[in-house]
Amino acid sequence: MKLLTNIQESYEELRYKTSWPTKKQLFKSAVIVMIASVIIALIILFMDTCVEELLKLVYNLA
Numbered sequence: 001m002k003l004l005t006n007i008q009e010s011y012e013e014l015r016y017k018t019s020w021p022t023k024k025q026l027f028k029s030a031v032i033v034m035i036a037s038v039i040i041a042l043i044i045l046f047m048d049t050c051v052e053e054l055l056k057l058v059y060n061l062a
Contacts (some may be wrong), residue, residue, distance in 0.1 A: 021029070
């Protein structure tokens with residue numbers, strides 16, 4: 001019985017007390033996340049390339 005009460009209360013809170021973003025807000029947020037993901041991926045690629053070249057240099061000298 002308590003489980004059903006909890007489910008009903010959760011539904012009511014999600015339905016009536018939660019503010020959901022508009023489609024425009026959701027789209028803007030998605031674009032920002034995609035741009036940030038690309039920037040972070042490029043930073044990681046740059047760091048990985050630098051470490052790879054450094055390791056090649058170290059192993060070629062040894």
